[in-house]
Amino acid sequence: MSVKVNRRKFLKMLGWGGAGTALTGCDLPTTVTLEEGKEEVVSYLMPEEYAIPGIGVWYASTCTQCEAGCGLHGRVREGRVLKVEGNPDSPVNHGKSCMMGQSTVQAHYNPDRITSPMMRKGSTLQAVSWDEAMSALTSKIGPDSGVKGDRVGMVTGTVSGHQAVIIDELLAQVGSKNHYVHEVINTSVWSSVCRDMLGDEMPKLNFDKAGVILSFGADFLGTWISPVHNMGEYAKFRKGARGSLIQVEPKMTLTGGNADLWVPAKPGTEGALALGIANFILERGWNAVDVPSSVGKSLSQYTLTAVEKVTGVPVSKIKRIASMLTERGPSLVIAGASTENHENGYDAVASVMLLNLVMGNIGKTIEASAKFPEKALRAKQGNTKDLLLLAKALKDNKLDVLFTYNTNPAFTAPAVLQVSESLSGVGFKVAFSMFPDETTLQADLVLPIHSGMEDWGTHVPAYQPDTSSVLSLQQPLMEPIHKETRGFGDIMLSLLKLRNKDFGKFADYYSYLQTAVANMPADVTSNVEGASKDIWTNMLQKGIVKAKVSTNDLSPKLVDMKFKVKQDNSGYPMHLVPSARLGLWDGRHANIPWLQEFPDQIAKVVWGSWAELHPKKAAELGVKNGDYVRVTSASGSIETQVYIHKGIHPDAVSVPLGQGHDEFGRYAKGRGVNPLKILNPLMERRTGELATHATRVKVTNAHRHEKLVHLGGSESQVGRKFVKTISVDQLRRTEGEA
Amino acid sequence: MSQVIEDKVIDEKLEWSRINADVIASMQAPRKAYWVTVFVCLTMFLCAIAAEIYQYKMGLGSAGLNNPHMWDMYIATFVFWIGMSHAGTLLSAILHIIHAQWRKPIYRFAEAMTTFSLMTAGFFPMIHLGRVWNLYWVLPYVSDRGIWPNFRSPLVWDAFAISTYLSSSALFLFIGMIPDMAILRDHTTGWRKKLYGILCLGWRGDDRQWRNFRRTYMLLACFLIPLAISVHSIVSSDFAMSIMPGWHVTTFPPYFVAGALYSGCAAIMTLFVCLRYFFRMEEYMTLNIMEKTCKLTFAIAMVWTYLNLIEFSSTWYGHNIYDKEVLIAKATGPYAAVFWTMIFCGCVVPFTLCFQKLRRHMPSMFVVSILLNLGMYVERWMIVAPTLAQAHSPHQWDVLWGSVIQWAIVFGSFGWFGLLFLVFVKLFPCVSMYEVKELCFHLKHEIEEEEKAKKHATTKAAGKAEEGSGRTAPGTPGLEGA
Amino acid sequence: MSRHRLLAMFKDFDDAFDVVDKIKAKEVSGVEVDDINMMSPIEHPNVDEKLGKRPINIAYFTLAGAIFGVTFGFFFLSSAQASFLVQPQGGKPVVPLPTNFVLMYEMLIFFAVWTTVICFIFLSGLGQKRGTLYSEKLTVDEIGIVVEIDDSELDSVKNFFKNNKALEIREEKV
C-alpha cells in the first residue's frame, strides 16, 4: 500500500527524538540504513563512531546471594555487567532467578561498598594501604606471631567448594578447629532428622512427583533450601495432574499464600498435629508400610480430639488432611523454620518425617541425593548452633584472633548473647567484607573483598537437585570497580603462603582454582559433559560441571515418637514468629535499594518493619493498620507498626527479619527493627540449635500511628474479575488431567 | 420582563453629561477598599508565582499528585474558571439579542470578567503539564518532521476552543467599548487621552459608524452564544470522552454549561456588589438590576439542580457498577463532606434568592454569591477527584488532598484574576456610558409614549412585531422590547 | 469650484430631525438628504427612517469568513491526519470525522468573528480622516449634522441652520 506506515517512516518523522521507546536497543547501525529514505534516517540515526550501540555478551557465573548456588548468566556490555539471568544449564535453577539473584548487580555496584583496607587506630577505623594491612596481618597471625591452636577462630556463612578448602587449610595450618558456620535461615534440624531417620542429611525431594504436599512451615517457595529450584518443581507439581498443597504454619509465608489449604496450628504444636495425622492414618489402616506395634502404641495417645485440643486444628480438618494424603498420594511431607526452631523442634520434625515413612514416600518423593564425590568441596551448611558456640567462646574469652567472612553475627545474634559486646574482648578481629555492616565495623582490620561478580570461586550446592552432582563456577563478570578490593581467595592464599610453602606456586586464587579443578578426582573429571573440552574450559563456558555419582537408597528407620508440647506459664501469652522472606533474607540484603522497594509478598509493606497480627488480636489491642505496637519478650522489646490480616494465628505475632540495622549503609541503616534481638536464648534440645521461634512475647498498644507504607489501595477486588479462583474439578473438566 | 417592577431599572432623568462625569470620576477616585483588595490579590498572586517556580523546578510531585490522582485541583480550577467565563459573554450576548435593556449598565464588567477568567483558566492546563516548556506541541503547526498534534484528543479541542473563545469574547468586549473610548478621548487629559485616542480608532459617532456598529455587535453576539456553549461542552468532553466511571456521562455537556452559567451569574453578583461599593455606582447598578440578576441566577440554579438529579438517577438506575460505586463513594466516602457542601451550596442556598428583602440587601447578597461560587468550585473538584480516587482498579484506590503548592497556585489564580479585573475597571469604564444613555433615552421615550398614547395595546402589538422583525431585519430597533 | 463642509450642533434628536425633514422638504437648496451625515452620542433607533436606507454589507463578509473557516478546517485537519499515519490510535480511523467536526465548528466561528471585526473597521470608515469638523459635545449629549455644500449656498444654509435652533455651526474648507 502506497501509504503503509512502518517503523522507518515513523522514525523519519519523529527522528531520534521520537525514538524514545520505538528505537531503544537497535543494536547495530545496519538496522537503520534502510532502503527507502536512507539519507534522512541515517542523518538522524547514524550515531558517532564511539556511540555505536554495543552488543551484550553473556558470561556464566554463580549466584552468591544465598546458599542455593544458582547458576547465573551475566550480561556484559562495554565492560559493565548490566543484568543477570539464570543459567539454563544449571540443574539448580534451570535458567530462572529470584529477586535476590536479580539484585546481585546492586550488591556489586552498591554505593556503600568498602573501597580500601581499614585498620583500627585508637577507637576509629582508618583507611590504610594493603601493604600496611598485610604486614599487620602477618605480624598478628604469621608463623612468628605465636598465635596457635584454638585461640584462632573463623566465623563464616555457608561455604563450599574451594573457598571451604582453603579456609580449612588455613585453620589446619594454625591448628584450630574453630570454624563457626553461621546462618540464621537454615535447615539444620531438618538435616539432622534426615540424617538420623533416612541416612541422608539433604535428601532429594521430588515435588513434581508428589500428588499432595503437606508442609509444616517449610517455606520452600520462599526461603527453604533452594527456593528457585523448588519453584520450578512446584510449577510441574501444579501443572498436569495438579497436586494440592497443604501448609501448616503460624504465619502465612509465600508458600502458605499459594496453598490450597492453609492451616494455622498453634505455634510449636506442629509435631502433635503430625502425629495426630499419623495416628489417624494408622487407625484407618491407610499406612503404606507396616509400623511396629510399639510405634503404633506410642502414637495412639494422639487421638484426634486430644490433638485438636493441643493444636487448635479442628478434627474435621485433621481427618481431611489425612484422607488427602492417602487419596492424592504419593505425598510429600516436609518441615521448615516454624516447626524446627522450637525447643522440641527435633521431635516435631521427626514426627513429620514419620508421616513420610508411614505413607511410604521414601524412594518415591524423597530420594537419596547425589553427594559431590569430593568431600572437601561439599557445602559446610550454616546453623545457629555455631552462633551459640561462638557467643560462648567470646564470653569466655577463648579467642585471640577472629576472622569473619560473609556473615554478620553482631546483627543476627540475640541481644542477650551479647556477641557484639564481647567481640571487643577478642584481641584481633579481621573482617573480610564488602560492606560496613555491624560486625565489620567492630573489626580491627577490615579487608575489602571483591563482589560476587568480580571474584573467582567454586560452589557445591548443599542441596543437589539432580541425579548427577553439580559443581558451579563463579567467575568474574567484569573488572573490579574499586581498585583497592581483593578477592577472598587471593587474601587467604597470601595468608597460607606465610605458613605453607606449597601454596607458593600459585600466583593467585585463579591459578589455584585452575589447578585444583583440573586435579579433581577422576569420577568428577571423567564425567564432564562435552568431554571434547577440558574440564576448565567447559566450566568457564557452561558455568558448571556435573559429576555422575551412584547413590545408594535411603535407609528409613522407624523409631517411636514422643512429642510433648511445652506448657507456658510465663506472663508472655503470644508467640514471636521472626519470619524470613525472599528478598531481604536474614538482613544481608537490606542494603539493596531494589529489595527494600519491593513489597513483602504477603504484607506488601516496603522500606521498613511491621508486626503481623490477626484481626481478633488487633481488636483486643485496639490497633489498626499502621498503629505502633510494642512487642516485649523476657530479653527485650521492639516497637513497630502493625499490619493486620487473616494469614496468621491469633496467638502469634510475626515480625519479619531483615531490618533494624545500626550500620550497613545508607539504605539499611536505622530502618525498622530486628526481631532476632529480643529472642530468648532457648536451645533446641537435641541439636543445640537456637530455637528462634520459641520466644514468648506480649504485645501492647503503643498508641502511636503512622501511615503504613505499603503497596495497594484496596485489599479486595470489589467484585472485579482480576483474580478469579476456580475449583480443581472445573480445571479437570475444562483442561483434562494433563 | 421589566413590566412588573415597582422601581425603575435606572432613573431615566439622569443628565447624559452626569453619566459621563460619574463614570469618569469612578475611574479616577475609587474607595480605599479598592486598594486594599488590589494589595490582597497581588500578594496571593505572588505566592502562586513562587509555588509555580518551585513546582517547575522540582516536578509535579511537589503538587502531591500520585498514580491514581494524575489530575487534581488544577483541572478542577481550570473548569471552574472556564465556567466563570460563561456568564459574562453568554448573558450579555443573549440579553442583547432579546433586547433586555437592563443588561446595559452591567454587561461591561461581566464581559471583562469573561475575558479575564479565561485568561486565568488558560494557565491551568499549562501549570499542570509535566513539561510546560513543550506546551507548543499541542498547536497544529507545520513541523519539519511532519508531526501533528492528535486531533482526537479533547485536550487539543480545548486548545482550539479556548483560543477561539478568548479572542472572540475579547473582541466582543472591545467592539462594545469603542464609543465609550471616544467619550473618554474627548473628556480626559494626558496619557489617558492618548490611550483612548488610539483605542477608539477614530470613532466620531456618525450614522454610518453607528449603523455598522450595531450590525457588527449583533453578529458577534449571534456567534458568541453557540461558541460559548460549545466551549464548555468541549471542556466537559475532557471528562465525558474518557472511560472513567463518573466521567463517562452523556449529560455532561449540558450539565457543564448550566454549571458554567450558574457560577458565572454568582460571580456577576459578587462583582456587582463590590463595584457598586468601590466606585459608588448606586445609581447605575441599581437594586432593580440586582433583583433581575438574582432571579436569573435562581432559574439557572434550578436547571443545574435538575441536571444533577438526572445524572445521579441515570447512574443509579444504570447497570454500570463502576459508575454506581463512584456515586455512592461520593456521597458516603471520604469526600462525602465536600460532596454535601456542594449540594448545600448549589441546591439549597439559591432559595434565599426567592426573598426580595435579601435580594435587595447587598451584604447578604455578597455572602450568598460567595457561597454559590464555593459550591460551584467544589462541584468541579467533586467531578475530578472521586473518580480518580476510586476508578476501575481497586488496587490503585487512594484518597488525595492536594499539597501546599497546589493550594497556593489555586488561590493565586484568584489573586491573578482579581488583579486583572481591578486594573481593568480602573482603566476602562465598568459601566457602558453610551448604552446607559440609550437606556435613559429609551425609558424616557417609553414613558412619553405611555402618557400620550391611549391606544396602548396596539402600540404594544406593533412593538412586539417590530421586535420580532428586529432580529431578522436590522435597522428597525427593538426599543419597545425593554 | 470650492466647497465647504458645515457642522451644525443641536440640543437633541427632535431638533436635528426637524432639520432633516426640512431638508427633505427642499426648504433649503444645495443640500440633499443623502449628503447628510449625522453624528450623535448614541444611535437613535429611527435614524434610518429619517435619513433613508443606507447600505450595510458586513454580513456578507461574515458569511464568507464562516464558509472559509469550515472548509479550511476540514481539509487542514484531514490532510494533516492523512500525512501523520502513526496517529490511528485506540482502533480509531485515521480521519475520525466526528472529532474533526468539533474542530471545524470552532474554526468556523473563529474565522467568522475575525472577518466580521476587520470588515467592520473598514466598512464603518473607522480611522479614516474625514475633515476636522468635530465637537466634543458630540460625546456628551448633542447631535451634529454635517453637510457639504458649494460656497455659493454657504450663507443660506448657515442661516437655515441658525433658524432651526442650531446651537453652534462650524465650517471648514474642503
Place this chain on the structure above:
Amino acid sequence: MSFKNILENFSYYRRDAEDGGHHDYDHRFGMTIDLDICTGCNSCSTACYAENNLAVVGKERFEKGQAMHWMRVERYWDNIEGDYAEEGAKFLPMLCQNCGAATCEPVCPVAATYHTPDGLNAQVYNRCIGSRYCSNNCPFRVRYFNFWSYYEDSWPEPLNMQLNPDLTVRDKGVMEKCTFCVQRIRTAKDKAQREERVMADGDVVTACAQACPTGAIVFGDTMDPGSRVSKLWEKHQIHRGPFLQKKDKTNEEIRGYRIFDELSVDPSIMYLERVRDTEV
C-alpha cells in the same frame, strides 16, 4: 499534506478497529500469565527494574503513591469466610496490557503514545508533554509518571553503571510504562534481519517472562499461529479484537480471560484463572 493523498485513500483512512483498523500489523505481541502457578514472588518485578532502568523512589515517595513499578504484583484478600485465609492470598502480576484498542492512545494531545506495527502500545518519551490524560484514562492504572527527577537520587555512583544503555533514563514530567521490553524485541528483529530469517517464537523473551521461576509468564507473537502464546490463546478461546468475547458452548468454563474485556480495549495479556483445591 496533499489533497491527492486524501482523495485517493479516504475510504482507507476511515477504517477503524471494526474493519481491521488502519494498521497492517507485522506482529502483535501478547502474553499469557497463569495465575495458578504464579507464586507472587516478585522476580518479574525485579527483572523489570533491572532491565528497564526503573527508578527506586524511596519510602516517602512510595508512601505518596509515586512508585515506578511497571510490573507490580498485586495481592488481594477477599471473600474470606471464617477466621483464616485458608485459600491463601491472591497474587496478580499487573503490567501494561498493551491494549489493541488502548484507551490511553486517543486522548494524548500530542500523539506521544501510539500503536506500533508490532501491536505494541508505545510511549514516546521525547514527545510526551506530561498531560497525564493517558494515565487517567487507563482502567488498569499501569502508567507511571515521573513526578520528580528520580534519576537524581535513584542511582548514586556507582549504581548508575548498572543502567541499561539500550533505553533511556526518564526525567521529570514524562509518562512511562511497560513496553513489553521493546528494546529486546528490536534487538531480536535486527538479529533476525541480519540472519535473513523471520523472527521465530522464543527469539524475544521479556525480562519478566525470562525471570519467572515457575514459568507462569509466556510471551510471544499472537499473530504467529505457531507460537506458544497463540496456541494458549487458541486453547482458551481468547481472540484478538476489541469486543467482549463469548466462549463456545463446548468449553465455556475454560480458564482464559482478559481483564476488563467488557471495556472493549482488547488487552494483549490473557490471564489464566487461579485454581484452588476446594476438596481440601
